[in-house]
Structures are given as C-alpha cells and as structure tokens.
Amino acid sequence: MVTKTITVTKDAYEQLKALKRPEESFSEEIKRITGGSQDIMRFAGILTDNEGEEMLAAIKKTREESDKRLKRKLRI
Secondary structure, three states, X not given: OOOOOXXXXXXXXXXXXXXXXXXXXXXXXXXXXXXXOOOHHHHOOOOOHHHHHHHHHHHHHHHHHHHHHHHHHHOO
C-alpha cells in the first residue's frame, strides 16, 4: 500500500482526532467523513419539489449572468 504524508495544523488534527472512531484509522476516518466513493443516488429525493425548483432557478440565473460576463469579456 502506498502512503502519503500530509501536514495539518494542530487544530485540524484535534478536530480529526475528536471525530475518529476508536476502531478506525485516520485514513478510514477521512474516507468516511469525505464521502469516499459513495453512490450519488443517496441524494435522490432529498429536496422538496419547491426547493428543487428554487435551486434550478438559481442555477439558471447564475448561468445567464456568467454567460453575460463572458460575452462582455469576449466582446461578443
């Protein structure tokens, strides 16, 4: 197994240590809290219809604004 050494602040280490379960390694903990390769379908149904519509509207607005800024920069 290949390993990597990372540097974290003492505060970050203490936060990780506080979340770590007794039986797991830090590597296992990091995979657990970052979601690893979990199935995206676990999010299915998490939003109400209204929340989904609001999010979609916000995404569309953001895309439109981004397109306008890009066109201005490119002088299109």
